[in-house]
Amino acid sequence: MMQLVIVPTYNERDNLGELLEGIYKAVADMHVLVVDDNSPDGTGKLASYLMNTRYKGSLFLIERTGKLGLGTAYLAGFKWALERKYQYIFEMDGDLSHNPRHLPSFLQAVKECDLVLGSRYVSGGGVRNWSLLRRLISRGGSLYSRFILGLPFQDLTGGFKCFRREVLEQINLAEIKSNGYSFQIEMTYRAFLKGFRIKEVPIVFEERLTGHSKMSYRIFAEAIVMVWKLRLDRKRLKAGTDTAQAAPPLP
Template sequence: MRFESLGRIVIVIPTYDEVDNIAEAVARLRAAVPEADVLIVDDNSPDGTGAVADRLAAEDGQVDVLHRHGKEGLGAAYLAGFGRALQSGYDVIGEMDADGSHQPEELPQLLEALGDADLVIGSRWIPGGSIVNWSRGREAMSRGGNLYVRALLGIDVYDATSGFRVFRSQTLEKIDLATVRSAGYVFQTDLVARTLDAGLVVREVPIEFVERVRGESKMSPRVALESLRRITGWGLRHRSSRLREAVRPLRGSRP
């Protein structure tokens, strides 16, 4: 196996109304990295996605399903999936969208980069990365949001909002998932910042992000603005805390 040295691998796929996409996403993922298991986390999708996920699990022993009571946000779904994966003893835990925007065939390059990293992010905004079928407005919103995150948090990551990534299990344990309160899309940025704050290594590799063909996107200008609002508040508190930490030794050294 190509990634035997990494140990047991699972990719967490959150779903809400992805009945037209989930089977293809899982099939492509299983073909791209046969040794990887799949954990589908379904938020009680009214379109029957959960039932399709159960069928996939019945047909393939490397597919599991976690059913949740309702839609509580992307971050909450991932936290539930990460908790299940950690309890199951996986060594590598990944994220991937169910809608076809993340190309499972690119997962091997993320796993290869994990050899000398603690978190690897599939990035749209580094050289070699690209997007397909996005409007100029959406591209500007994503690029601008990530520039804002870099400036506010002072992190050297170009696509902190990307949801295509792989963690070492030790990384998730060190950043204390029990204290994460980010429920929506800001969750992705939160975990990047926590990983860097813990002194761990984050790598980015270029990916091609393709706009979904079937179903409706869960992202909207309203959701994006709400995420930026939360990042602003969190980021300002983060900077204030850093400033207090820097000033404290100076105060203590006064005669």
């Protein structure tokens, strides 16, 4: 079974080693792709070293020229994964906020659906070390998106996910321009409109202990605007003019 975790990084040197240890402990045969945006702290250099020594054959690296954004990092990773025939493709943060111990439950869930969403807002899920303001922004963003887009899911802004390759093949990735929170919302929305089966599994999100959060008011504002753009474009997206077909049957 070909399975890959994509980890976008920018200044995550202090977290990368622990994250990789956690991933391989949770799922021994997992492959990991680090997409590094030329981190000044040497994250890319550390990833390259580990790729050629400790994790040779299971760790891979894309080094980009600068800080190009979360959405484009995942799109680069998706393209890399599809070219290499991976069946299950994960999104996962590089700051230890997504605990690798949840990976086996994702792999179990994806046997019966096409897209698994790691959810903080279903039974068994939650957050740790967040301020009240951060909780309100995150929960409010999901509620806002659910209402505008008519989606039934509790957590739309999270970035811990697992896609079957068929989902990524049938979404026109070249059309996706959003980043940050809005990127996560858009990917789920497009998959939902194509009729793919989507399931939420509980995760506990842990606020990063080192480094700085990538969250900003610009990212939040982009999400507010992008949700309306997606809603207004619903008819075209649902009609499948971006080359998507009906969801394939499970094997």
